[in-house]
Amino acid sequence: MSALASFLHHLAASCADDGFVRLSLSSPTRHDDAVQRIQARLVDLDGGLHLSFTLKEERRDTTQNVPLPDAVAWVERKLGREFRGALLATTTADWQLQLPDGKDARLIRHKPATTETPPRSHDGKKPTFLGASALPWLQGLGIVDQQGRPRKNLADKRVQIDRYVEILAHLARDCGFDAKSEAPLRVVDVGCGKGHLTFAAWHLCKHVLHRTPHVVGIEVRDELVANASELAAQLAPGELTFVHGDIGTVPLGAVDALVALHACNTATDHAIRRGIEAGARLIVVAPCCHQEVRPQLGRPAPLDAVLRHGLFAERMAEWATDGLRTLVLEHMGYRTKAIEFVGGEHTGKNLMLAAVRGSEPTPAQRATTRAAIDGFRAFFGIGTHALDELLAAPGPNAAGA
Numbered sequence: 001m002s003a004l005a006s007f008l009h010h011l012a013a014s015c016a017d018d019g020f021v022r023l024s025l026s027s028p029t030r031h032d033d034a035v036q037r038i039q040a041r042l043v044d045l046d047g048g049l050h051l052s053f054t055l056k057e058e059r060r061d062t063t064q065n066v067p068l069p070d071a072v073a074w075v076e077r078k079l080g081r082e083f084r085g086a087l088l089a090t091t092t093a094d095w096q097l098q099l100p101d102g103k104d105a106r107l108i109r110h111k112p113a114t115t116e117t118p119p120r121s122h123d124g125k126k127p128t129f130l131g132a133s134a135l136p137w138l139q140g141l142g143i144v145d146q147q148g149r150p151r152k153n154l155a156d157k158r159v160q161i162d163r164y165v166e167i168l169a170h171l172a173r174d175c176g177f178d179a180k181s182e183a184p185l186r187v188v189d190v191g192c193g194k195g196h197l198t199f200a201a202w203h204l205c206k207h208v209l210h211r212t213p214h215v216v217g218i219e220v221r222d223e224l225v226a227n228a229s230e231l232a233a234q235l236a237p238g239e240l241t242f243v244h245g246d247i248g249t250v251p252l253g254a255v256d257a258l259v260a261l262h263a264c265n266t267a268t269d270h271a272i273r274r275g276i277e278a279g280a281r282l283i284v285v286a287p288c289c290h291q292e293v294r295p296q297l298g299r300p301a302p303l304d305a306v307l308r309h310g311l312f313a314e315r316m317a318e319w320a321t322d323g324l325r326t327l328v329l330e331h332m333g334y335r336t337k338a339i340e341f342v343g344g345e346h347t348g349k350n351l352m353l354a355a356v357r358g359s360e361p362t363p364a365q366r367a368t369t370r371a372a373i374d375g376f377r378a379f380f381g382i383g384t385h386a387l388d389e390l391l392a393a394p395g396p397n398a399a400g401a
Protein backbone atom coordinates (compact mmCIF):
# COMPACT_ATOMS: atom_id res chain seq x y z
CA MET A 1 0.00 0.00 0.00
CA SER A 2 1.41 3.47 -0.84
CA ALA A 3 2.18 5.95 1.97
CA LEU A 4 -0.78 8.09 0.90
CA ALA A 5 -3.20 5.14 0.76
CA SER A 6 -2.01 3.97 4.17
CA PHE A 7 -2.47 7.49 5.61
CA LEU A 8 -6.03 7.66 4.23
CA HIS A 9 -6.73 4.20 5.63
CA HIS A 10 -5.68 5.36 9.13
CA LEU A 11 -7.82 8.47 8.73
CA ALA A 12 -10.93 6.46 7.83
CA ALA A 13 -10.29 3.89 10.58
CA SER A 14 -9.80 6.53 13.29
CA CYS A 15 -13.09 8.21 12.34
CA ALA A 16 -14.87 4.85 12.39
CA ASP A 17 -13.53 3.70 15.77
CA ASP A 18 -13.68 7.11 17.43
CA GLY A 19 -9.90 7.38 17.85
CA PHE A 20 -9.62 10.52 15.69
CA VAL A 21 -8.08 13.50 17.53
CA ARG A 22 -7.21 16.04 14.77
CA LEU A 23 -5.89 16.39 11.24
CA SER A 24 -3.84 19.11 9.62
CA LEU A 25 -2.65 19.57 6.05
CA SER A 26 0.45 21.75 5.61
CA SER A 27 3.29 22.61 3.21
CA PRO A 28 1.10 24.18 0.49
CA THR A 29 2.24 23.84 -3.09
CA ARG A 30 1.21 27.49 -3.78
CA HIS A 31 2.40 30.49 -1.82
CA ASP A 32 0.05 33.19 -3.08
CA ASP A 33 -3.21 34.20 -1.43
CA ALA A 34 -4.48 30.62 -1.45
CA VAL A 35 -5.17 28.45 1.59
CA GLN A 36 -1.95 27.94 3.54
CA ARG A 37 -3.09 25.29 5.98
CA ILE A 38 -6.15 23.15 6.71
CA GLN A 39 -7.16 21.83 10.10
CA ALA A 40 -9.93 19.32 10.70
CA ARG A 41 -12.05 18.18 13.65
CA LEU A 42 -14.51 15.31 13.86
CA VAL A 43 -17.92 16.74 14.75
CA ASP A 44 -21.42 15.45 15.24
CA LEU A 45 -23.76 17.57 13.11
CA ASP A 46 -27.49 16.87 12.92
CA GLY A 47 -26.86 13.43 14.38
CA GLY A 48 -24.25 12.51 11.72
CA LEU A 49 -20.45 12.61 11.88
CA HIS A 50 -18.59 15.09 9.67
CA LEU A 51 -15.03 16.29 9.30
CA SER A 52 -15.12 20.03 9.85
CA PHE A 53 -12.28 21.59 7.82
CA THR A 54 -10.96 25.05 8.65
CA LEU A 55 -9.23 26.50 5.59
CA LYS A 56 -6.69 29.04 6.77
CA GLU A 57 -5.77 31.87 4.42
CA GLU A 58 -3.56 34.78 5.33
CA ARG A 59 -6.44 37.07 6.29
CA ARG A 60 -9.42 34.82 6.88
CA ASP A 61 -10.57 31.34 7.82
CA THR A 62 -13.43 29.51 6.14
CA THR A 63 -15.11 26.29 7.23
CA GLN A 64 -16.39 23.36 5.22
CA ASN A 65 -18.25 20.48 6.88
CA VAL A 66 -18.02 17.29 4.87
CA PRO A 67 -19.98 14.16 5.88
CA LEU A 68 -17.80 11.21 6.82
CA PRO A 69 -18.04 8.96 3.82
CA ASP A 70 -16.98 11.86 1.51
CA ALA A 71 -14.46 13.48 3.86
CA VAL A 72 -11.65 10.99 3.23
CA ALA A 73 -11.94 11.49 -0.56
CA TRP A 74 -11.95 15.28 0.08
CA VAL A 75 -8.59 14.95 1.90
CA GLU A 76 -7.24 12.69 -0.85
CA ARG A 77 -7.98 15.38 -3.49
CA LYS A 78 -5.99 17.96 -1.51
CA LEU A 79 -2.93 15.83 -0.78
CA GLY A 80 -0.15 15.81 -3.34
CA ARG A 81 -1.80 18.56 -5.43
CA GLU A 82 -2.31 21.38 -2.93
CA PHE A 83 -0.43 20.15 0.16
CA ARG A 84 2.72 18.10 0.61
CA GLY A 85 2.48 17.41 4.31
CA ALA A 86 -0.16 16.12 6.71
CA LEU A 87 -0.42 15.09 10.33
CA LEU A 88 -3.15 12.82 11.62
CA ALA A 89 -3.39 12.57 15.41
CA THR A 90 -5.27 9.57 16.79
CA THR A 91 -5.55 8.05 20.25
CA THR A 92 -3.26 5.15 19.28
CA ALA A 93 -0.64 6.82 17.03
CA ASP A 94 0.18 10.06 15.25
CA TRP A 95 0.81 9.69 11.51
CA GLN A 96 3.02 12.16 9.65
CA LEU A 97 2.80 12.09 5.86
CA GLN A 98 5.49 13.69 3.68
CA LEU A 99 4.93 14.02 -0.07
CA PRO A 100 8.08 15.84 -1.30
CA ASP A 101 8.13 16.92 -4.94
CA GLY A 102 9.99 14.36 -7.04
CA LYS A 103 10.94 12.17 -4.07
CA ASP A 104 9.36 9.11 -2.45
CA ALA A 105 6.45 9.71 -0.14
CA ARG A 106 6.99 8.75 3.53
CA LEU A 107 4.61 7.88 6.31
CA ILE A 108 6.12 8.12 9.79
CA ARG A 109 4.45 6.77 12.89
CA HIS A 110 4.88 8.66 16.19
CA LYS A 111 3.66 7.97 19.70
CA PRO A 112 0.23 9.59 20.19
CA ALA A 113 0.49 13.11 21.62
CA THR A 114 -2.76 12.41 23.48
CA THR A 115 -4.95 9.39 24.13
CA GLU A 116 -8.01 11.56 24.87
CA THR A 117 -10.53 12.27 22.14
CA PRO A 118 -11.79 15.87 22.00
CA PRO A 119 -15.54 16.56 22.28
CA ARG A 120 -17.42 15.97 19.06
CA SER A 121 -19.72 18.93 19.69
CA HIS A 122 -20.09 21.82 17.29
CA ASP A 123 -21.05 25.45 17.95
CA GLY A 124 -23.35 25.24 20.92
CA LYS A 125 -24.77 21.85 20.03
CA LYS A 126 -25.11 19.50 22.98
CA PRO A 127 -21.88 17.55 23.31
CA THR A 128 -22.24 13.94 22.37
CA PHE A 129 -20.19 11.33 24.16
CA LEU A 130 -20.87 8.52 21.74
CA GLY A 131 -18.79 8.52 18.58
CA ALA A 132 -18.93 6.56 15.35
CA SER A 133 -18.07 3.30 17.11
CA ALA A 134 -21.49 3.47 18.84
CA LEU A 135 -23.40 3.58 15.55
CA PRO A 136 -23.71 -0.21 15.01
CA TRP A 137 -25.50 -0.80 18.31
CA LEU A 138 -27.50 2.45 18.20
CA GLN A 139 -28.66 1.42 14.73
CA GLY A 140 -29.21 -2.20 15.80
CA LEU A 141 -31.45 -1.04 18.65
CA GLY A 142 -33.33 1.21 16.23
CA ILE A 143 -32.41 4.44 18.04
CA VAL A 144 -30.67 6.08 15.07
CA ASP A 145 -31.03 5.63 11.32
CA GLN A 146 -28.36 4.63 8.82
CA GLN A 147 -27.06 8.23 8.77
CA GLY A 148 -26.72 8.26 12.54
CA ARG A 149 -29.72 10.59 13.06
CA PRO A 150 -32.10 9.81 15.94
CA ARG A 151 -35.25 8.10 14.67
CA LYS A 152 -38.61 9.79 15.09
CA ASN A 153 -39.57 10.16 18.77
CA LEU A 154 -36.22 8.73 19.92
CA ALA A 155 -34.22 11.96 20.16
CA ASP A 156 -34.82 12.07 23.94
CA LYS A 157 -33.66 8.48 24.30
CA ARG A 158 -30.51 9.37 22.36
CA VAL A 159 -29.84 12.32 24.71
CA GLN A 160 -30.48 10.09 27.72
CA ILE A 161 -28.03 7.44 26.54
CA ASP A 162 -25.38 10.03 25.83
CA ARG A 163 -25.76 11.66 29.21
CA TYR A 164 -25.77 8.27 30.91
CA VAL A 165 -22.44 7.32 29.33
CA GLU A 166 -21.00 10.73 30.23
CA ILE A 167 -22.02 10.42 33.90
CA LEU A 168 -20.96 6.80 34.11
CA ALA A 169 -17.58 7.64 32.57
CA HIS A 170 -16.90 10.19 35.33
CA LEU A 171 -18.02 7.79 38.04
CA ALA A 172 -16.00 4.94 36.54
CA ARG A 173 -12.89 7.11 36.59
CA ASP A 174 -13.61 8.01 40.25
CA CYS A 175 -13.57 4.26 40.92
CA GLY A 176 -10.30 3.73 39.05
CA PHE A 177 -11.99 1.57 36.40
CA ASP A 178 -9.92 3.29 33.70
CA ALA A 179 -6.63 2.00 35.18
CA LYS A 180 -4.83 -0.40 32.84
CA SER A 181 -5.83 -3.94 33.73
CA GLU A 182 -6.08 -7.30 32.02
CA ALA A 183 -9.04 -8.19 34.24
CA PRO A 184 -12.46 -7.80 32.66
CA LEU A 185 -14.64 -5.00 33.97
CA ARG A 186 -17.77 -6.69 35.36
CA VAL A 187 -20.94 -4.66 35.06
CA VAL A 188 -24.47 -5.84 35.68
CA ASP A 189 -27.54 -3.88 34.55
CA VAL A 190 -30.63 -5.14 36.38
CA GLY A 191 -34.10 -4.51 34.99
CA CYS A 192 -32.38 -3.67 31.71
CA GLY A 193 -35.50 -3.61 29.48
CA LYS A 194 -34.51 -3.47 25.81
CA GLY A 195 -30.85 -3.14 26.80
CA HIS A 196 -30.28 0.42 25.56
CA LEU A 197 -28.23 1.32 28.60
CA THR A 198 -26.63 -2.12 28.82
CA PHE A 199 -25.17 -1.64 25.35
CA ALA A 200 -24.11 1.85 26.46
CA ALA A 201 -22.32 0.37 29.51
CA TRP A 202 -20.57 -2.16 27.24
CA HIS A 203 -19.54 0.70 24.91
CA LEU A 204 -18.17 2.66 27.86
CA CYS A 205 -16.06 -0.28 29.10
CA LYS A 206 -14.68 -1.07 25.67
CA HIS A 207 -14.32 2.24 23.84
CA VAL A 208 -13.99 4.83 26.60
CA LEU A 209 -12.28 2.96 29.46
CA HIS A 210 -10.46 0.55 27.12
CA ARG A 211 -11.15 -2.43 29.35
CA THR A 212 -12.39 -5.89 28.43
CA PRO A 213 -16.13 -5.72 29.09
CA HIS A 214 -18.01 -8.40 30.94
CA VAL A 215 -21.46 -6.86 30.92
CA VAL A 216 -24.69 -8.67 31.79
CA GLY A 217 -28.23 -7.34 31.41
CA ILE A 218 -30.91 -8.93 33.59
CA GLU A 219 -34.57 -8.71 32.69
CA VAL A 220 -37.79 -10.60 33.52
CA ARG A 221 -39.40 -10.22 30.10
CA ASP A 222 -38.29 -13.08 27.87
CA GLU A 223 -38.91 -11.34 24.54
CA LEU A 224 -36.68 -8.40 25.53
CA VAL A 225 -33.91 -10.79 26.60
CA ALA A 226 -34.18 -12.69 23.28
CA ASN A 227 -34.00 -9.54 21.12
CA ALA A 228 -31.12 -7.95 23.01
CA SER A 229 -29.22 -11.28 23.09
CA GLU A 230 -29.40 -11.58 19.31
CA LEU A 231 -27.83 -8.15 18.77
CA ALA A 232 -25.23 -8.69 21.52
CA ALA A 233 -24.17 -12.00 19.94
CA GLN A 234 -23.52 -10.16 16.65
CA LEU A 235 -21.78 -7.06 18.02
CA ALA A 236 -20.19 -8.07 21.31
CA PRO A 237 -19.82 -11.85 21.47
CA GLY A 238 -18.46 -13.03 24.81
CA GLU A 239 -18.51 -9.47 26.20
CA LEU A 240 -22.19 -8.66 26.55
CA THR A 241 -24.95 -11.09 27.49
CA PHE A 242 -28.60 -10.85 28.49
CA VAL A 243 -30.12 -13.18 31.04
CA HIS A 244 -33.69 -13.86 32.08
CA GLY A 245 -34.03 -13.36 35.83
CA ASP A 246 -35.55 -11.49 38.73
CA ILE A 247 -33.55 -8.65 40.28
CA GLY A 248 -34.13 -9.97 43.78
CA THR A 249 -33.03 -13.56 43.22
CA VAL A 250 -30.99 -13.99 40.02
CA PRO A 251 -27.57 -15.49 40.86
CA LEU A 252 -24.85 -12.84 40.68
CA GLY A 253 -21.13 -13.37 40.97
CA ALA A 254 -18.79 -10.63 42.12
CA VAL A 255 -19.31 -7.41 40.14
CA ASP A 256 -17.45 -4.13 39.82
CA ALA A 257 -20.50 -2.03 39.02
CA LEU A 258 -24.24 -2.52 39.29
CA VAL A 259 -26.72 -0.27 37.53
CA ALA A 260 -30.51 -0.21 37.70
CA LEU A 261 -32.26 2.46 35.70
CA HIS A 262 -35.95 3.02 36.31
CA ALA A 263 -36.52 -0.24 38.14
CA CYS A 264 -40.00 0.28 39.59
CA ASN A 265 -40.71 1.00 43.22
CA THR A 266 -38.79 -1.32 45.59
CA ALA A 267 -37.07 -3.17 42.70
CA THR A 268 -34.52 -0.34 43.08
CA ASP A 269 -33.95 -1.40 46.73
CA HIS A 270 -33.45 -5.01 45.71
CA ALA A 271 -30.98 -3.83 43.09
CA ILE A 272 -28.99 -1.77 45.61
CA ARG A 273 -28.95 -4.68 48.06
CA ARG A 274 -27.69 -7.03 45.31
CA GLY A 275 -24.96 -4.55 44.38
CA ILE A 276 -23.78 -4.22 47.98
CA GLU A 277 -23.74 -8.01 48.42
CA ALA A 278 -21.90 -8.56 45.14
CA GLY A 279 -19.17 -6.20 46.39
CA ALA A 280 -19.83 -3.56 43.71
CA ARG A 281 -17.47 -0.61 43.95
CA LEU A 282 -20.01 1.45 42.03
CA ILE A 283 -23.80 1.36 42.29
CA VAL A 284 -25.91 3.62 40.08
CA VAL A 285 -29.70 3.72 40.23
CA ALA A 286 -32.37 5.98 38.76
CA PRO A 287 -35.41 5.24 40.95
CA CYS A 288 -38.97 5.42 39.70
CA CYS A 289 -42.58 4.72 40.74
CA HIS A 290 -42.09 5.41 44.45
CA GLN A 291 -45.03 3.71 46.12
CA GLU A 292 -43.74 2.36 49.40
CA VAL A 293 -43.38 5.44 51.59
CA ARG A 294 -46.30 7.58 50.40
CA PRO A 295 -49.03 5.71 52.38
CA GLN A 296 -46.82 5.73 55.49
CA LEU A 297 -45.72 9.37 55.36
CA GLY A 298 -46.73 11.27 58.47
CA ARG A 299 -47.24 15.02 58.68
CA PRO A 300 -44.74 16.14 61.28
CA ALA A 301 -44.83 19.80 62.31
CA PRO A 302 -43.97 22.21 60.83
CA LEU A 303 -44.37 20.35 57.51
CA ASP A 304 -47.99 19.48 58.29
CA ALA A 305 -49.12 22.86 57.04
CA VAL A 306 -48.00 22.01 53.49
CA LEU A 307 -48.16 18.20 53.45
CA ARG A 308 -51.98 18.42 53.44
CA HIS A 309 -51.54 19.06 49.70
CA GLY A 310 -51.39 15.67 48.00
CA LEU A 311 -48.80 16.74 45.44
CA PHE A 312 -46.41 18.03 48.09
CA ALA A 313 -46.88 14.83 50.10
CA GLU A 314 -46.16 12.75 47.02
CA ARG A 315 -42.96 14.64 46.23
CA MET A 316 -41.90 14.57 49.86
CA ALA A 317 -42.44 10.78 49.91
CA GLU A 318 -40.20 10.37 46.84
CA TRP A 319 -37.60 12.63 48.35
CA ALA A 320 -37.76 10.76 51.68
CA THR A 321 -37.49 7.36 49.96
CA ASP A 322 -34.42 8.34 47.99
CA GLY A 323 -32.91 10.32 50.85
CA LEU A 324 -33.16 7.24 53.04
CA ARG A 325 -31.55 5.17 50.30
CA THR A 326 -28.51 7.47 50.38
CA LEU A 327 -28.32 7.25 54.18
CA VAL A 328 -28.51 3.45 54.10
CA LEU A 329 -25.81 3.30 51.42
CA GLU A 330 -23.60 5.55 53.56
CA HIS A 331 -24.24 3.28 56.52
CA MET A 332 -22.89 0.44 54.35
CA GLY A 333 -19.69 2.35 53.57
CA TYR A 334 -20.58 4.06 50.28
CA ARG A 335 -20.13 7.74 49.39
CA THR A 336 -23.26 8.93 47.65
CA LYS A 337 -24.22 11.58 45.12
CA ALA A 338 -27.62 12.67 43.85
CA ILE A 339 -27.37 13.75 40.22
CA GLU A 340 -29.85 15.18 37.75
CA PHE A 341 -29.65 12.55 35.05
CA VAL A 342 -31.09 14.54 32.15
CA GLY A 343 -33.06 17.77 31.97
CA GLY A 344 -36.72 17.55 32.95
CA GLU A 345 -37.66 18.23 29.30
CA HIS A 346 -36.37 14.76 28.35
CA THR A 347 -37.86 12.64 31.16
CA GLY A 348 -39.54 13.30 34.48
CA LYS A 349 -37.63 10.38 36.04
CA ASN A 350 -34.38 12.24 36.11
CA LEU A 351 -32.87 11.66 39.55
CA MET A 352 -29.87 9.38 39.69
CA LEU A 353 -28.22 8.10 42.86
CA ALA A 354 -24.58 7.12 42.55
CA ALA A 355 -22.69 5.32 45.29
CA VAL A 356 -18.97 4.60 45.37
CA ARG A 357 -17.71 2.15 47.96
CA GLY A 358 -15.19 3.64 50.39
CA SER A 359 -13.41 2.08 53.32
CA GLU A 360 -15.26 -0.10 55.83
CA PRO A 361 -17.02 2.23 58.31
CA THR A 362 -15.78 2.17 61.89
CA PRO A 363 -18.25 1.17 64.64
CA ALA A 364 -18.55 4.86 65.60
CA GLN A 365 -19.37 5.84 62.01
CA ARG A 366 -21.92 3.05 61.80
CA ALA A 367 -23.55 4.26 65.00
CA THR A 368 -23.79 7.80 63.61
CA THR A 369 -25.34 6.72 60.28
CA ARG A 370 -27.69 4.30 62.09
CA ALA A 371 -28.90 7.13 64.30
CA ALA A 372 -29.44 9.34 61.25
CA ILE A 373 -31.53 6.62 59.53
CA ASP A 374 -33.59 5.89 62.62
CA GLY A 375 -34.15 9.59 63.33
CA PHE A 376 -35.25 10.22 59.75
CA ARG A 377 -37.65 7.28 59.74
CA ALA A 378 -39.11 8.28 63.10
CA PHE A 379 -39.58 11.90 62.01
CA PHE A 380 -41.64 10.91 58.97
CA GLY A 381 -43.28 7.89 60.61
CA ILE A 382 -41.76 5.48 58.06
CA GLY A 383 -42.36 2.02 59.52
CA THR A 384 -41.04 0.10 56.51
CA HIS A 385 -38.27 1.03 54.11
CA ALA A 386 -37.37 -1.85 51.78
CA LEU A 387 -33.64 -1.21 51.51
CA ASP A 388 -33.11 -0.83 55.24
CA GLU A 389 -35.13 -4.01 55.88
CA LEU A 390 -33.49 -6.02 53.08
CA LEU A 391 -30.01 -5.32 54.37
CA ALA A 392 -30.92 -6.57 57.81
CA ALA A 393 -31.68 -10.05 56.38
CA PRO A 394 -29.25 -12.38 54.55
CA GLY A 395 -29.68 -12.03 50.78
CA PRO A 396 -29.54 -14.52 47.88
CA ASN A 397 -25.73 -14.26 47.67
CA ALA A 398 -25.15 -14.79 51.37
CA ALA A 399 -23.37 -18.01 52.37
CA GLY A 400 -25.90 -20.81 52.86
CA ALA A 401 -28.77 -18.72 51.44
Ligand SMILES: C[S@@+](CC[C@H](N)C(=O)[O-])C[C@H]1O[C@@H](n2cnc3c(N)ncnc32)[C@H](O)[C@@H]1O
Binds near residue numbers: 221260262267
Ligand atom coordinates in the same frame (compact mmCIF):
# COMPACT_ATOMS: atom_id res chain seq x y z
C1 LIG B 1 -38.90 1.13 33.06
S1 LIG B 1 -38.05 -0.21 32.38
C2 LIG B 1 -36.41 0.39 32.33
C3 LIG B 1 -35.52 -0.32 31.35
C4 LIG B 1 -34.07 0.16 31.30
N1 LIG B 1 -33.39 0.01 32.56
C5 LIG B 1 -33.99 1.60 30.84
O1 LIG B 1 -33.82 2.49 31.69
O2 LIG B 1 -34.09 1.85 29.64
C6 LIG B 1 -38.00 -1.33 33.75
C7 LIG B 1 -37.63 -2.74 33.30
O3 LIG B 1 -37.37 -3.52 34.47
C8 LIG B 1 -37.94 -4.80 34.30
N2 LIG B 1 -38.18 -5.34 35.63
C9 LIG B 1 -39.12 -4.91 36.54
N3 LIG B 1 -39.04 -5.64 37.67
C10 LIG B 1 -38.04 -6.54 37.48
C11 LIG B 1 -37.49 -7.56 38.28
N4 LIG B 1 -37.94 -7.78 39.51
N5 LIG B 1 -36.46 -8.28 37.79
C12 LIG B 1 -35.99 -8.05 36.54
N6 LIG B 1 -36.48 -7.09 35.72
C13 LIG B 1 -37.49 -6.34 36.18
C14 LIG B 1 -39.19 -4.53 33.49
O4 LIG B 1 -39.63 -5.70 32.80
C15 LIG B 1 -38.73 -3.44 32.55
O5 LIG B 1 -38.24 -3.96 31.35
